[in-house]
Amino acid sequence: xxxxxxxxxxxxxxxxxxxxxxxxxxxxxxxxxxxxxxxxxxxxxxxxxxxxxxxxxxxxxxxxxxxxxxxx
Amino acid sequence: xxxxxxxxxxxxxxxxxxxxxxxxxxxxxxxxxxxxxxxxxxxxxxxxxxxxxxxxxxxxxxxxxxxxxxxxxxxxxxxxxxxxxxxxxxxxxxxxxxxxxxxxxxxxxxxxxxxxxxxxxxxxxxxxxxxxxxxxxxxxxxxxxxxxxxxxxxxxxxxxxxxxxxxxxxxxxxxxxxxxxxxxxxxxxxxxxxxxxxxxxxxxxxxxxxxxxxxxxxxxxxxxxxxxxxxxxxxxxxxxxxxxxxxxxxxxxxxxxxxxxx
Numbered sequence: 001x002x003x004x005x006x007x008x009x010x011x012x013x014x015x016x017x018x019x020x021x022x023x024x025x026x027x028x029x030x031x032x033x034x035x036x037x038x039x040x041x042x043x044x045x046x047x048x049x050x051x052x053x054x055x056x057x058x059x060x061x062x063x064x065x066x067x068x069x070x071x072x
Numbered sequence: 073x074x075x076x077x078x079x080x081x082x083x084x085x086x087x088x089x090x091x092x093x094x095x096x097x098x099x100x101x102x103x104x105x106x107x108x109x110x111x112x113x114x115x116x117x118x119x120x121x122x123x124x125x126x127x128x129x130x131x132x133x134x135x136x137x138x139x140x141x142x143x144x145x146x147x148x149x150x151x152x153x154x155x156x157x158x159x160x161x162x163x164x165x166x167x168x169x170x171x172x173x174x175x176x177x178x179x180x181x182x183x184x185x186x187x188x189x190x191x192x193x194x195x196x197x198x199x200x201x202x203x204x205x206x207x208x209x210x211x212x213x214x215x216x217x218x219x220x221x222x223x224x225x226x227x228x229x230x231x232x233x234x235x236x237x238x239x240x241x242x243x244x245x246x247x248x249x250x251x252x253x254x255x256x257x258x259x260x261x262x263x264x265x266x267x268x269x270x271x272x273x274x275x276x277x278x279x280x281x282x283x284x285x286x287x288x289x290x291x292x293x294x295x296x297x298x299x300x301x302x303x304x305x306x307x308x309x310x311x312x313x314x315x316x317x318x319x320x321x322x323x324x325x326x327x328x329x330x331x332x333x334x
Binding site: 015017018019020021022023024025026027028029031032033 | 079082085123126127128131141142145146148149162163164165166167168169170171175179183190199201270319322325326328329332
């Protein structure tokens with residue numbers, strides 16, 4: 001078992017976990033300047049080389065959380 | 073919107089009564105001093121940022137720059153994590169910007185009830201991530217060991233037979249991994265208030281050859297965090313061919329939105 005803290009120097013791993021949470025998680029409120037779904041898609045497109053899914057391992061039931069703009 | 077203007081970057085929302093002193097000495101995504109905007113019994117944790125960098129157009133442009141994104145994501149998280157150490161917080165998705173404090177106060181008033189419900193859900197709790205990496209070859213051999221039969225090596229048919237066995241062996245390993253992930257997730261949920269499985273990240277990013285079979289995240293009572301970590305260590309000891317990794321504690325990014333992102 002290994003531990004990676006958010007502030008850890010192991011940047012490559014921590015960055016995925018971090019982006020998954022600060023962009024994919026958090027409360028979504030409409031701001032005056034805010035990212036539209038299209039903008040978030042753009043971010044995801046630009047990160048696609050780094051982040052992708054092995055979604056077929058995930059169950060098809062409700063406890064699979066694909067909400068909140070997570071990377072798929 | 074003036075290019076020389078400023079915007080108000082929103083980091084998180086907390087209860088006004090617990091907000092005293094929580095932002096002292098903190099700086100944010102633009103190096104700005106973090107401050108509070110209070111209203112309706114709530115306090116928004118904000119910073120004033122220049123629109124030439126954080127306005128709509130620049131923001132969109134910057135978000136495609138991974139270095140910029142990484143730096144700002146870490147700064148956004150650092151503020152929220154610092155506040156979370158002393159008060160319950162509802163983290164706000166990165167890059168939510170308002171034109172002035174009045175607009176922030178209006179949001180606190182309009183979503184007052186939902187913020188209180190979200191705070192109630194996360195108070196006294198942290199988020200812990202648990203990932204499980206499976207080594208396919210270990211799972212294959214564990215499932216059913218295949219021996220190379222002597223004399224098969226030379227012919228094309230033999231090659232194809234061997235290839236077919238390897239593929240079905242891999243498929244079985246995949247099924248074993250999926251079942252293990254389900255078992256681990258269920259075991260971890262017993263030590264958590266709630267938990268979710270997120271899409272797994274690509275193996276190339278973790279620098280591992282192994283499969284990420286579980287990318288779970290769990291809402292855990294602060295008082296039960298030790299038990300949760302012990303449970304992870306216990307599962308690690310009894311699970312062959314799978315490596316577990318804990319991240320966090322994180323502010324409740326994956327759970328605060330449950331009552332608000334409707």
